[in-house]
Amino acid sequence: MTTSAPEPLLALSNVNTFYGQAQVHFDLSITVARGHIVCLLGGNASGKSTTMKIILGLVKPRSGEVTFDGASLIGLSTPQIVRRGIASVPEARRLFADMSVRENILMGAFVRNDRDAVAQDLDRMLTLFPKLGQRLSQRAGSLSGGEQQMVAMARALMSRPRMIVMDEPTMGLSPLYVDRVLELIRAINQEGVSVFMVEQNASLALEIAHEAYVLQTGKIVLSGSARALKDDPRVRDAYLGGSEAA
Amino acid sequence: MSSWLDYTINGLIVGNVYALVAVGLALIFGVSRLINFAQGSIYLVGAYIGWVAVVQLHTPLPLTIIVVAAAAAVVGLIIERFGLRPLQNSVRIAPLLATIGISFVLDQLVMLTFSPNPRALPSQLPDVRFQLGGGTIGPLDLLIAGVGITSALLLFVFLRYSKLGWAVRAASQDRDAAMQMGVDVNRVNQAVFGIAAALGGVSGMLVGMYYNQIDTAMSLQATLKGVVAEVVGGAGNVPGAVIGSLLLGLVESYGVAVFGTSYRNLFAFLLLVVVLVLRPNGLFASARQAPPEPLTGTFIAPSRPVRIPRWALAVAAAGFAILPFFPVSFYVLQTLINAWLLGMLALSLTLVAGTMGQVSLGHAALLAIGAYTSALLSLTLSVPVGLAVIGGGLVSAALGTLLISPSFRLRGHYVSIATLAIGEIVSLVILNWESVTRGPIGISGIPPLSLFGYDLISPTSIYWFSFAVMVVLALLQGRLLGSHLGRSFRAIRDDDIAARAYGLSLNRYKSLAFIFGGFAAGVSGGIAAHLYSYINHETFNTQQSILALTVVILGGLGNVVGAIVGSVALVGLPEVFRIAAEYRILIYGIVLLLLVRFRPQGLLGTI
CATH class of the missing domain: 1.10.3470 (ABC transporter involved in vitamin B12 uptake, BtuC)
Structure with missing residues (x-):
């Protein structure tokens, strides 16, 4: 693996976010290197999902900078950010339940206008997710959780993104699907797509990630290479809730 | 004494008119969870634009329909852009109240421009009736049915095959997720308001021709009927709105047949209350619950009262x-x-x-x-x-x-x-x-x-x-x-x-x-x-x-x-x-x- 990527693909620097009076992020700084899988770990209410919303422009930070490929994302609308090359797999998948599986996957290509290439990409998704082939005309809402996760990932890939952000991609899945999803994330990454994922399940996430950050009540308390963090007892302590465990 | 078939035809024709209003309401509710109380005002505006076109400009019927649809769509776009978009981040009741305010303003502007006296709106169609089974049907009935069916087909094609139509459907199922696919929700809202207004305006014109009379009291009645039909069909459900409208038209028509014309509206509102109580998500709600209404607390603007x-x-x-x-x-x-x-x-x-x-x-x-x-x-x-x-x-x-x-x-x-x-x-x-x-x-x-x-x-x-x-x-x-x-x-x-x-x-x-x-x-x-x-x-x-x-x-x-x-x-x-x-x-x-x-x-x- 080369480590000669000086400029990160995505960088959050000194981000402070508020919901009304309550501060969610304290000087949050995160970078995602090109071609890497970066994982943001943390317990409930640590500000993980809000970090994703900041990247996607669904929540505006009060201060700080977010750049993608060197250009600022601050002030851009969510659709504009998506057009820059960031796709998302939202928490709980958020499929368009009354649309068919095919329509859901094609919705991922909404920002593209190259019809023929989109059709090819749809075929490519069916080789990547063979199970979806038989389900194409089915209502997306009628699929199982694991199948829905496949659709959500295929949908994200259809925009040919440079980066995918994923919010708890393994949440609520059976163990079999958890492994399958992790495998797929690795496969997607090997095709050159950077991945930023938010996870509660640290041991699983650290298996596939290059780097990881641990978020606790809005502050980064630990960061480093996934390999180093895997054996770090402080990761577990951070989950078990702060000061008394430290 | 008219036959039952006549009442059925009348019910279906009136239902078609309601459907044009209700489909617009359903589209808007689907995308922005808003009941547009200004929909009847657009219907009113459509009727008066139709009057200007027919009586003053002497436009032929097809052109009249196009003029009314286009002008009403413009009104809808203005409402969306200046009345509702600024309220995107305010409390949930705000857009609903805004549409009520807009409807008052539009109705009064029409009344001040054209006076509250009723006017005749001739249909320009020959006044003949064809025998059909035991009942009769006229060219205007066929026109209304034709406009209704054509609009439904166009809408179906739009939603099913156009990119913007996909965006409308996606946004109505999950607004945030649609945005994350790159859908510009403002454009979707615009499209939906434009379509709803065009359909509503044409509906107003057709009703004016059907009764050969238009007046400013039409507005509130149209909103109410549209809302009844939409809720009966399931709020936000476009095909449901069509069926709800036809059902409403039939219930009213049979009610009138049995009890007399002054009972028409009573049946409409009783139907609404019954549906709201027994099936609040509409007659055709799928197993999936309609998106829950926000808790009432978010309805009130929080503030510190002046002591x-x-x-x-x-x-x-x-x-x-x-x-x-x-x-x-x-x-x-x-x-x-x-x-x-x-x-x-x-x-x-x-x-x-x-x-x-x-x-x-x-x-x-x-x-x-x-x-x-x-x-x-x-x-x-x-x-x-x-x-x-x-x-x-x-x-x-x-x-x-x-x-x-x-x-x-x-x-x-x-x-x-x-x-x-x-x-x-x-x-x-x-x-x-x-x-x-x-x-x-x-x-x-x-x-x-x-x-x-x-x-x-x-x-x-x-x-x-x-x-x-x-x-x-x-x-x-x-x-x-x-x-x-x-x-x-x-x-x-x-x-x-x-x-x-x-x-x-x-x-x-x-x-x-x-x-x-x-x-x-x-x-x-x-x-x-x-x-x-x-x-x-x-x-x-x-x-x-x-x-x-x-x-x-x-x-x-x-x-x-x-x-x-x-x-x-x-x-x-x-x-x-x-x-x-x-x-x-x-x-x-x-x-x-x-x-x-x-x-x-x-x-x-x-x-």
């Missing part, structure tokens, strides 16, 4: 009490009497809508019940007027609560729809129950106010009486809000699930709020009946319900002093500025729009 010291209130009350000793004109007293009567209604509504969070759009019905009860008690049973007014309050409290109780299990926008429908039902029952209410003739010769045998005829005595009654009601309500009961009301408003978890019975507290509110409104209506000496089923109409809502928002939802300040302001200021009567409704609409946009917490703040 007014007690002595200042006492001084103000004393000032108004001794006002008649100064050389003020009868005109001023008359204006303030109107303000006090509106104040009582506003007290009632601010309790129900503000403190309890049940935004009622049919509050004038409580006035009507109080007024008819008091008038009939004093006229037919010779009950002394003072007691009759109290009787009006009591009957309004009891009957109002009973009538409104089916809506207790509803939330948010659905409460507003249900109360609006129940208000219309009360007015229609008054119209049709001739043996008691004297039907369309109304009640005349109602005795003047009197107290302990003394007639209150001079403006001064009426002024004091109405002011005293309002102050007593306000003091009682102030006590109520500070009590445990008042806290329970607010708890239910802010989070009914949490309130239930703490053992508060929603039905009981909602009943108590409506009993208290019903009494205040009933007394106001009772006093009004004896002042006017003549009332009929239209004396207390939806305009008054909306005026009361504007007053309550102006003062600050839930705010007792605010309700009175708002009443004095909205009744008094047009008098001060000598604004002609026909402009007043326009001004109320504009006031409502400005409030929602710039000061949703009102003058004195919500409590």
